[in-house]
Amino acid sequence: MINEHVTDMEIQLFIFEEEKCAIHVVEHIKHCPQCAIKAAEYNVLVEGIEQLEKPAFDFALADLVVEQLPQPQLRARFDSLFLYIIAFVVISFVATALYFFKDTRLNLAWKTSPASTGLIITTVACIGIFLLADLFRKYQRQMHAANFIE
Amino acid sequence: MNNTTENTFTDQALVNKVLRGHTNAFKAIVKHTEGLVTQIIFKMVANNEDRRDLAQDVYLKVYQKLSGFKFKSKLSTWVGQITYNTCLNYLEKKKLVLIDEHDSGANKQFETSKNNTHLFSNETEKLVFTKELSQILKKEIDNLSPLYKTLITLYHNEDLSYSEIAQITELPEGTVKNYLFRARKVLRERLQLTYKTQAS
Numbered sequence: 001m002i003n004e005h006v007t008d009m010e011i012q013l014f015i016f017e018e019e020k021c022a023i024h025v026v027e028h029i030k031h032c033p034q035c036a037i038k039a040a041e042y043n044v045l046v047e048g049i050e051q052l053e054k055p056a057f058d059f060a061l062a063d064l065v066v067e068q069l070p071q072p073q074l075r076a077r078f079d080s081l082f083l084y085i086i087a088f089v090v091i092s093f094v095a096t097a098l099y100f101f102k103d104t105r106l107n108l109a110w111k112t113s114p115a116s117t118g119l120i121i122t123t124v125a126c127i128g129i130f131l132l133a134d135l136f137r138k139y140q141r142q143m144h145a146a147n148f149i150e
Numbered sequence: 151m152n153n154t155t156e157n158t159f160t161d162q163a164l165v166n167k168v169l170r171g172h173t174n175a176f177k178a179i180v181k182h183t184e185g186l187v188t189q190i191i192f193k194m195v196a197n198n199e200d201r202r203d204l205a206q207d208v209y210l211k212v213y214q215k216l217s218g219f220k221f222k223s224k225l226s227t228w229v230g231q232i233t234y235n236t237c238l239n240y241l242e243k244k245k246l247v248l249i250d251e252h253d254s255g256a257n258k259q260f261e262t263s264k265n266n267t268h269l270f271s272n273e274t275e276k277l278v279f280t281k282e283l284s285q286i287l288k289k290e291i292d293n294l295s296p297l298y299k300t301l302i303t304l305y306h307n308e309d310l311s312y313s314e315i316a317q318i319t320e321l322p323e324g325t326v327k328n329y330l331f332r333a334r335k336v337l338r339e340r341l342q343l344t345y346k347t348q349a350s
């Protein structure tokens with residue numbers, strides 16, 4: 001005659017970690033129809049859980065994530081190095097030019113031909129615009145990444 | 151080479167590639183872990199739009215923090231931890247509970263009638279019940295608290311060990327076991343009630 005049924009926790013232990021289950025619990029479940037049914041219910045429950053369909057997004061997560069990644073750090077570091085080199089070259093060029101032509105620079109507009117003046121102005125302007133555009137793009141990209149992560 | 155060493159080796163190779171700027175390696179990481187990430191997000195968060203945003207958030211965080219990954223766990227466990235924390239922050243922001251009061255303690259209603267309520271009375275009934283089970287079960291799992299749903303899924307669907315679940319949720323292993331025990335108990339009791347109601 002069985003007086004004390006085993007607890008719910010002991011039944012779960014019997015089902016999920018039988019090796020940790022005390023012998024008297026195993027014996028009880030084997031001989032008590034009520035506790036055996038409870039144990040069988042846990043078995044069915046787990047079987048049911050394992051058979052449930054796994055959830056999935058209705059879009060390609062990997063593709064979407066990769067599209068939104070900030071530029072790789074290595075590339076970013078290379079970009080800034082490149083930017084610094086260009087800035088250095090431009091500043092050196094302007095400084096050297098100013099030094100060599102310091103005596104004549106007041107008359108520069110009259111002494112050089114209009115074509116070379118135009119060429120110099122255009123080149124400097126183009127480099128300037130390129131640098132500014134690149135800085136702006138980088139700034140936007142970093143702001144976008146920061147917003148996303150916050 | 152055992153499985154863990156092999157995993158660490160693959161993880162390390164992938165992480166190094168990503169750090170050298172290979173986006174395809176990161177894509178491989180996403181593909182390798184998205185099953186787990188999706189499970190956690192779907193169990194912790196009910197809103198579909200938010201799930202989508204959170205999934206992207208998780209992987210951007212993974213990307214940002216990747217250089218700090220110390221290989222003390224599997225990469226997938228670490229990604230799971232970031233996912234769980236991201237969802238936890240979301241629940242806090244939305245003032246949603248992680249464990250519902252109805253799920254936390256033993257249910258008195260069931261305690262009093264425990265001896266005469268069973269899902270089936272003998273082994274032959276088992277097959278009939280299994281067909282109905284997935285529908286009722288799916289609904290009842292959805293009704294569980296976010297944490298309980300997540301633990302049940304990580305243990306029974308993702309086949310993670312107690313220790314891996316403890317790492318992901320940053321809960322002591324004993325607490326994980328205890329919550330899992332309660333979650334299964336609540337689920338069994340609710341199934342009994344739903345099944346009984348439907349049968350009568």
Ligand SMILES: [Zn+2]
Nearest residue numbers: 005006032035
């Ligand atoms: Zn018994």
